[in-house]
Amino acid sequence: xxKKWVVIDFETASGLDLKKVGxxxxxxxxxxxxxxxxxxxxxxxxxxxxxxxxxxxGILLAxxxxxxxxxxxxxxxxxxAVWRNLMVPRGWSxxxxxxxxxxxxxxxxxxxxxxxxxxxxxxxxxxxxDMAGSALAISLSKFNKKTNALDRTPETMEKVLDxxxxxxxxxxEALKYLGNFQGGExxxxxxxxxxxxxxxxxxxxxxxAAQKIVDQSVPQLVKExxxxxxFNPTQGExxxxxxxxxxxxxxxxxxxxxxxxxxxxEDVEILDAPTxxxxxxxxxxxxxxxxxxxxxxxxLPAMLACQGADGRARGLLQYHGAGPGRWAGRIxxxxxxxxxxxxxGDNQTARPxxxxxxIIGGDSNFLRMVYGEPLEAxxxxxxxxxxxxxxxxxLIGDFAQIEARIVLALxxxxxxxxxxxxxxxxxxxxxxxxxxxxxxxxxxxxxxxGKNTILGCGFGMGHVTFRSRYAHKETxxxxxxxxEAYRKDFAPKVPELWYGIERxxxxxxxxxxxxxxxxxxxxxxxxxxxxxxPSGRKLWYFEPRQxxxxxxxxxxxxxxxxxxxxFKAGQWIRRDxxxxxxxxxxxxxxxxxxxxxxxxxxxxxxxxxxxTVHDEVVVESxxxxxxxxEDIMKSRPQWAVDYRxxxxxxxxxxxxxxx
Numbered sequence: 319x320x321k322k323w324v325v326i327d328f329e330t331a332s333g334l335d336l337k338k339v340g341x342x343x344x345x346x347x348x349x350x351x352x353x354x355x356x357x358x359x360x361x362x363x364x365x366x367x368x369x370x371x372x373x374x375x376g377i378l379l380a381x382x383x384x385x386x387x388x389x390x391x392x393x394x395x396x397x398x399a400v401w402r403n404l405m406v407p408r409g410w411s412x413x414x415x416x417x418x419x420x421x422x423x424x425x426x427x428x429x430x431x432x433x434x435x436x437x438x439x440x441x442x443x444x445x446x447x448d449m450a451g452s453a454l455a456i457s458l459s460k461f462n463k464k465t466n467a468l469d470r471t472p473e474t475m476e477k478v479l480d481x482x483x484x485x486x487x488x489x490x491e492a493l494k495y496l497g498n499f500q501g502g503e504x505x506x507x508x509x510x511x512x513x514x515x516x517x518x519x520x521x522x523x524x525x526x527a528a529q530k531i532v533d534q535s536v537p538q539l540v541k542e543x544x545x546x547x548x549f550n551p552t553q554g555e556x557x558x559x560x561x562x563x564x565x566x567x568x569x570x571x572x573x574x575x576x577x578x579x580x581x582x583x584e585d586v587e588i589l590d591a592p593t594x595x596x597x598x599x600x601x602x603x604x605x606x607x608x609x610x611x612x613x614x615x616x617x618l619p620a621m622l623a624c625q626g627a628d629g630r631a632r633g634l635l636q637y638h639g640a641g642p643g644r645w646a647g648r649i650x651x652x653x654x655x656x657x658x659x660x661x662x663g664d665n666q667t668a669r670p671x672x673x674x675x676x677i678i679g680g681d682s683n684f685l686r687m688v689y690g691e692p693l694e695a696x697x698x699x700x701x702x703x704x705x706x707x708x709x710x711x712x713l714i715g716d717f718a719q720i721e722a723r724i725v726l727a728l729x730x731x732x733x734x735x736x737x738x739x740x741x742x743x744x745x746x747x748x749x750x751x752x753x754x755x756x757x758x759x760x761x762x763x764x765x766x767x768g769k770n771t772i773l774g775c776g777f778g779m780g781h782v783t784f785r786s787r788y789a790h791k792e793t794x795x796x797x798x799x800x801x802e803a804y805r806k807d808f809a810p811k812v813p814e815l816w817y818g819i820e821r822x823x824x825x826x827x828x829x830x831x832x833x834x835x836x837x838x839x840x841x842x843x844x845x846x847x848x849x850x851x852p853s854g855r856k857l858w859y860f861e862p863r864q865x866x867x868x869x870x871x872x873x874x875x876x877x878x879x880x881x882x883x884x885f886k887a888g889q890w891i892r893r894d895x896x897x898x899x900x901x902x903x904x905x906x907x908x909x910x911x912x913x914x915x916x917x918x919x920x921x922x923x924x925x926x927x928x929x930t931v932h933d934e935v936v937v938e939s940x941x942x943x944x945x946x947x948e949d950i951m952k953s954r955p956q957w958a959v960d961y962r963x964x965x966x967x968x969x970x971x972x973x974x975x976x977x
Contacts, residue, residue, distance in 0.1 A: 322360060323419070324381045325390045325493060327485045328400045329354040329478055331458040331468070336396075340624045340633040340649045342517075345399040352404055353458050353475070354482040358490055359387075366479045374410045382411055389413055392434050392489045394420035395514065395633060415511045421489060423507050424496045426638040428846065428858040431885040438488050440860075440883065440890055441495055441845075445488040451481025500856055506914055509921065510637040510645070517630035518928040518936075520621050521705045521974075527680040528696050528703070529618045534682040535692045536610055543606045546599050551607040566600050576604050578790075613656050614696035620650040621703055631704075635930065642857050642907035645930050652704070653931050656697040658977040660689045670976050673699050704929070704975035710938050711971055713925065715916075715951035717933040718966040719743070720909045725776040725901065727963040728836065728852075728908070729815040734808055739964050744769040750803040767800065775804040776905070778816050778898020780870075816897030823847065823900055827862045827880040837961075838904060847882065851904050852957045853911035859895070860884070867894060909933060912958055912965065919950045929975070936975060944971050 333349035344350055352372060358364040363377050374382070381387040391397035398418055406412050422432050431437045435447040455478050461468060499507060540551060549556045554571055561568055568575060579596060596604075609615075624631045631650065639646025640653070647653035659667035668689060676685055677699055682692045689695040706712045719738060726734045737743040748756040748768030756764050770788040779787075785797035805813050818835040825833040826840035827847060833840050839850040847862035859882040869875040884893045913935065917927055920937050925947060929936040937947065951967040958965070970976070 320386050320388045322381075322384065322386050323388045323390050323493070324357050324359040324378070325486050325489045326355070326357045326397055327391065327482055327489060328352055328397055329455045329458075329482045330400060330404075333459070338620070338623045338649075340631075341396045341399040342632040343624055343626055345396075345403040346626065350404065352400065353455065354478045356479070356482040356486045358486050364483070364486070366483045368475055368479060372405070372408055374408065379410070382413065385417070388417055388419050390419045390421060390489065390493055392420070392485075392492065393422045393432075394418045395511065398511070415508050415515075418511075419493075419498075420507065420637075421492050421496055423637050424499055425492070426636075427499065427503055427643070428496065429860045429882075429884060430496075431890055432639075434485070434488060434492070436885070436890060437492060440885075441492070443488060443491045443495065445484070445491050447488055448481050448484045451477065451484065454478060455481055501854060503855070505918075507637050509914075509917060509927075510635060512921075513927050513930070514633050514635055516926055516928060517626065517632035518634065518704050518938075518975075519630050519707055520625045521703050522622070522625065522629060524674065524678055524705075525618055525621050525703050527678045528614070528699070529622075530680040531677065531682045531685060531692050531696055532614055532618060536615065539606045539610050539693070543603060543610070546603045546606075551610045557603075557607070561600060561603075564597060564600050566596055571604075571607070573608070576608060580604060609691065609693040612693065612697060613654075613700060614693045617650055617655075617700050618696075618703075624649045641910070642903045643855070643910045644906065644932070647931070652701070652929060655701045658698055658701060660695050660698045668695075668698075670699075670702060670972075670974065674702050674974065677702075701976060702974045706938050706973050710940055711942060711973055712928070712975060713937045713939050713944060713947040713969065713971055714976070715935050715947060715967050715969045716977075717909065717913065717951075718968050719773070720912070720933050720965070721905050722772050722776055723965070724905045724908050724961075724963055725812060725815070726809055727961050728901075728905065729809065729811040730836075731809045731811040732962060735962065735964060738966070743772055747772050747804070747808050750807040751800055771800045771804050772808075775801060776809075776812060777902040778813075778896070816901050818897075819900045819904065820895075820897030823849070823895060824878060824880055828864055828878060847880075849900070849904065851907050851911070852961060853908060853955070854957070855907065855911055857903055857907055862895075863892070865894065908958075908963075912954070912963075915955045916951050916953055919953060920947070923950065925950075942971060944969065 329352070331351055331353050332344060332347060334344050334347050336344045352369055355367040355372060356365065357378055359377070359381065365376070365378060389397070401410070402412055425437050426432055431440055435449060438446045454474065458469060458478065498504070543551050547557060547560050549560065558568055558571060566579070568579070580601060621631065624633070626632060634648055634650060634652055636646040636648050660673060661667060673689070673695065676688055677696065685692040685695050723735065723738055734743070737746040742758060744765045745756045745758060745768060748761065748764045751767060751771065752764055756768065758765050767789070774784060774788060779801070781794065781797040781801045784801055785792060785794060789797055789800070815836070819838060822833040822835040822838065823840045826842055830842060837852045841848060842862065845861055847859040849857040849859070851857065861883045863881050865879045865881050866876050867879040869877060879894060879896070881892050881894045884891060886893065913930065913933060917930065917935055920927055920935065923946065925937040925939055925943065927935060928938050935951070939947070948967065948969045951969060952965055954963065954965055
């Protein structure tokens, strides 16, 4: 980053809810106004400007006109949008992406909390966010209930200026603590900003037709729920009491527990509910509750709220928001769309174009007649609301079994890797479990067990979790046999990988210095333990600490280990590190870097990216360039070639986003 920088922070007020609409729509809205602007530069100059003093002049103007000055903000996309849409109309020059720096993005990259107030506490800054001032700044958007007026008294505005200046003080200190992006990550963040700026079009007519069906369906469901239980779907504690009286004792109604109760737990991560025989009326009540508060009800309004004047939704991605560098979804959350497809019998799913046509009709009774429960059909078709421009098409590419391929290749288990290239790895795995030949056509259930084992067991999963997640109707012995078949017969080198990575990381924490395992380097750098992966990027573990931990299989077997601080489920917590988890971090990071490499190739070849979801890239093309796109997605950087990672990609072309 340039030696010349200026940290900048805006406070704003608006008739819109920023969290619901996002920075782009928010900053473009006519009710949105700047209530304060504060800044401080590397030379120590500073300013705090109220709305009457925002004309382009002074030191801040000199910074804007100097191409060597970098503008720094915490959550820079917001400041970028406000600058472009509220400052530029006042006569200021726009500031290109290349001249912005985001301390929040660097914090996320280095394994720290995103929110400024939590970050300041986590890294023990001298300055802290003024939460009372924050509440006052937010209150400027709210009309006084007695006077029906906005508070703009000089005293209030002066306090908001002071609050804004204090935010800048925190951000300056955070900037000095965090430093810059590592290596090529600066370019990845800039790519993220370009994707978010470009946006993706929302089919407004489709969303409104779907909302009409939701509006027709929800009251009927609520009425049915009340007839079954005597309560409304929102009365959680009363519903749990009712379920208990009906012979279904549950302590939680979260989606993971309910998914287990209903036997719909294939993709959930936490399964804490017992296996119970649930009466049909209780099952129906739980189903209705999930539908009435599900994605079909929540995401449709979100789609309309974040839609700009040109019909495109922007700001849907968060750089480094999930996993070791992967993107997370924002606003309408495209990363957690429900599973695509509606079952129409005979192991067939509805054709997307037919489902779209039925939803556009806006008739819940017709949808029920053809596809069953209307809200389930709406949920399954949510992703189809994202469409290419009329003269363009989407090219969609998704890595196939990428994590399973990487972990095997990284371990040097090339015989198992070869099954992905020349055969059916799931059948090969199933044969190790069941000790006889398995084919997809003749043994679909056994092949599914093989698939669950390969996709689930690469990071140290034990038999208890395997049984809970994939085989809760089977015996403990069966779950143990699956784990043993993977670890001893199909991929015996993978456990060696877990232990090798764990040893290298632990030695770095306990002994200091640099410690390698198979091209993966751990060393302590300041308050972090870093892990340099084969792509050259580093993973960051904050405040590593020496620990001694009893082994899960024997509480008397206490061994050296280590832990680190992380932000998980809304909490800043200390987490134990172990081989399987560290391996998962490395593998997911390598998969992300494979994807990023190909995303840059797409951009270079004139294929603008509109979305990335997990291991998938969506580009918007003027004309069909599928063959070229497929070649790009199959490309491998040299480090992936060196590790003999085979890449397979599932590609499709569509005018609507689909799986």
